[in-house]
Amino acid sequence: MPPFSRSELLAARQCECRAWLHLRPRPTSQTATIELPVKGVGGPRPEDIAEVRSLARALHPGGITIAQTGTWEDRANRTRAAMARPEVAAIFDATFVADDVAVRAGILARDGKGWIVAESKVANTVGEAQELDVAAVGWVAAGAGVAVTGLRLLHLDRDYTRGDGPVDPAQLFAQSEVPFVDFGDDRERLLRVAAAGVEPSVTPGAQCSSPRACPFQDHCIPDPGPYSVHLLPGGGRLQQELLKRGISDVRKVPSELRTNPTQQHAIWAITEGKEYIGQGLAPTLGRMAWPLRFVDFEACNPAVPRWPGGRPFEQVPTQWSIHTLSLGGQLSHEQFLHLEDSDPRMAFARSLVSACGNEGTILVYGAFEATIVRQLAARFPELWGDLDQVHDRIVDFQPILRDHYYHPALRGSFSMKAVLAAVCPDLGYGDLAIQDGFTAARVWLRLVDGGTGREERERLKNQLLAYCARDSLAMVKVREALMRRGGISNVG
């Protein structure tokens, strides 16, 4: 049987059941073959991972890389041979096998008395999960006889600002020391779970989300049912209090805890099984200055700043879509998409100012657009006045809905996708290639990548335009439907 991996060791540390589910595809007669749902967990882009890794390795010029071919033992032997050469100061992808576990160290750097194990992370903060990653590598390396003198994490320094030239790795990374951890008990647990014939019985709890979100939550955590207090919006504190009192049914929430208006509306809607429309909703939507511009932005946030003046993971707006509803009921659409691999912000800001004009209401959904406009104004003093008047006309649709609307189908979420599905179920995102902002950011980076061919660029461009346009159209349609249900004309 091949050795266990680091992720299997860490799964055993987090939860026996997670380890069992993780091991399930292993080719042993003792593991089940049922298909389990695995919740998708978004992670860094492969391109970001490769770039960060390469920049971290640039901190160790002359380091040699262990080829990842052959068996784990082959790679471990190559690593040992490289470590025996005194002129080798750093080894990349150093491989170790000990106590039935195999690991790969991103960076193994020689220091005076031994070796430092280091890992680079595509993140600007690190926590327990990332520390355990490198600690597990250090534990196995020490078990294989390496004198491990330190464990180190490299992550992107959020204060780093790229200059005019190439990225400087010495400035880009922040480094932190990581404590050593003994994984002996976790290894024992892993061996026990691997030998078990049935899935361990584990009650879901804090371990399901810490130190890492478990991908098997859909398997273990039952559907809460239509009256669960877990379906209340923004209910963290309320839910804790209710669960402390043993109350899991929305219909049994005592009156003294029904103080938050949004939760009151939700309790009513869930209990009655129908939507709640507050009397103030339609008048609030109806008293806005015309024309109404429904505005949505998309942005990318590359891990390593791509252009001078950029910072790690900074949100850089790349496109906007504006649906404009005139007083007479006419709907028109304008859009902007930056198509070059260059900083889009100036072109974005200028085109936005021009499209927004200087009158009417700018309706957005959430705080993102107003934040971006503020950042653009701070960045471009010459556009400050224009962007400031755009900012002053922004009205956030989301808190209006929170104050005046609830539908049981929202299941606690006021995201535009949840609201659209509840209010206008015929207009969803199911027909689009891109269905969320996270994907849109990745697609934009692919669109402007020099290696993307013309046809592919055209396809990606159309996908991005369609997605952003749907986001702004969604607001138009939700407003229209709610105005109608509130008995007020959609137009002036």
Ligand code: SF4
């Ligand atoms: S969801 Fe929770 S209980 Fe289930 S495997 Fe994951 S950590 Fe264990």
